[in-house]
Amino acid sequence: MQAILLYAGSILVRIISFLLLVSVLVSWLPVSRDNPIIRFIYSVTEPMLAPLRRVSCIGGLDFSPMLALLLLDLVAFPLYRMLVVAVF
Numbered sequence: 688m689q690a691i692l693l694y695a696g697s698i699l700v701r702i703i704s705f706l707l708l709v710s711v712l713v714s715w716l717p718v719s720r721d722n723p724i725i726r727f728i729y730s731v732t733e734p735m736l737a738p739l740r741r742v743s744c745i746g747g748l749d750f751s752p753m754l755a756l757l758l759l760d761l762v763a764f765p766l767y768r769m770l771v772v773a774v775f
Contacts (some may be wrong), residue, residue, distance in 0.1 A: 689775040
């Protein structure tokens with residue numbers, strides 16, 4: 688059970704990381720934001736990126752996606768792993 692939960696958490700972190708990268712790429716392209724897929728991507732990533740934008744915008748550059756990826760890899764997944772190991 689523990690291995691399954693750890694694997695599921697790993698997959699979830701990969702999916703969120705992928706959506707963050709797609710969000711960055713879409714922001715550079717002239718794509719309509721009315722597209723349902725684009726709306727879904729933004730609805731998943733914006734709640735993570737919006738608070739980070741307050742502290743990670745420097746000189747007009749937005750570093751919030753990089754900070755979000757860093758936090759996912761260095762904080763969120765290790766905490767999830769410790770929680771799963773502690774519970775099971």
